[in-house]
Amino acid sequence: MSFHDRRQEARPTSGEAPFGLNEVFFSRTDDRGIIRAYNYVFHRVAHYEAKDLLAKPHNIIRHPDMPRGVFHLFWDTLKSGRFMGAYVKNKAKDGLHYWVFAVVAHTSDGYLSARIKPSSSLFTTVMSEYDALLEAEKKEELSPEESATRLLERLKALGFDDYHSFAAYALAEELTARDAGLSAFPDPKITEFRTKLDHADELVKETEGLVQEFEAMRTIPHNLRVIASRIEPAGGPVTVLSQNYGTMSRDMSDWFATHVLGENSNFAAIKGTVNNSMFVECMARIMIECDTQLQKEKRDIEGINMQQERKILGDLVKNQRKSARDGLANVNFEADRILTACNVMHRHFLGLSSTRVLCKIESARLPTEGEALTAIIDQLGIFQARISSQLERIAHLSTAIQASDH
DSSP states (O other), rough: OGGGGGGOOOOOOOSBBBEEEEEEEEEEEETSSSEEEEHHHHHHHHHHOOGGGGTTTGGGGGGSOOOOOHHHHHHHHHHTTTEEEEHHHHHHHHTTTTEEEEEEESSEEEEEEEEEEESHHHHHHHHHHHHHHHHHHHHTOOHHHHHHHHHHHHHHHOOSSHHHHHHHHHHHHHHHHHHHHTTOOOOOOOOOHHHHHHHHHHHHHHHHHHHHHHHTTHHHHHHHHHHHHSSSOOOOOHHHHHHHHHHHHHHHHHHHHHHTTTTTTTHHHHHHHHHHHHHHHHHHHHHHHHHHHHHHHOOOOOOOOOHHHHHHHHHHHHHHHHHHHHHHHHHHHHHHHHHHHHHHHHHHHHHHHHHHHHHHHHHHHHHHHHHHHHHHHHHHHHHHHHHHHHHHHHHHHHHHHHTTOO
């Protein structure tokens, strides 16, 4: 279909190209970014003739207002095998611009990008950040790699762990704002994923507090050992209590430091996997809308087999849904590991409680060290109660992450 054969559309002479909140469009490229296919909405919004799009570089629509660092990050992410999502300002043939939130997935021989119109409050922040980054690129002569690093630093300052967590958050925000703008019901899957992420954040806070409790408790077993050396032979109840608490404090603190606070920790795995699953589930939703859009358009574009494009979209949706399901299964596995650890620690604490009671009885018979020993044992009891309470909250949050899965 040529540009002149299309239904004529009134376009402004400047500003934004017509692109509705209810619309979605896609384009597919090879692995070098050469356009292989697209749908009518893309054709209409970009305002190019078919001969100017097919087999042409996708950057034909690149807008000079876009920071180069965004595209550096864009391609680095895709080449690493991951999905990508980004706010992008594009330029139509007639000079009009249009903003999109683009999601990009790998195909067998390249990439497919689907776009929606951004409308969230986050979009306003991003436009401002892009302006500042573009200005820095010009004034400081930043390389694309330096600009990408600057962008990642800004995202951390805004509270995001990495770019992928930002992209997942942004995509969920845009779909939520879009649903509200179109008077549609909120997406229950987005709500579920956000609940999981909230639980994951709470888990990290609770366990950071737990590690701090263990650190604060480290001096108590030492003080117990000093008293024990003065009041009883080796192997007495106070000595046993100090040794057991000391060992448990170290073991539990080390376990949580490794599995909770480390980069490859259970909790990092949970949050990262939930973010990834949310992103691919949202992306699948946009791909489904692309397929629906193709059915509505019922227009052929010369050189493009729309039935083949629908099959590619369908295969991508299946793969993404499977990826999201596999991710959630991994979340449940990691949550199970945390629950098991909490149960083991609870049992250890119950065993230590009886030793603590014996020491309390022992302290009552001591004429000189009894008062000091009683104070330390009481302090251990307070620590134990606080730690037990935190373990219960961690177990509850881990269970909630699993319970919210369908």
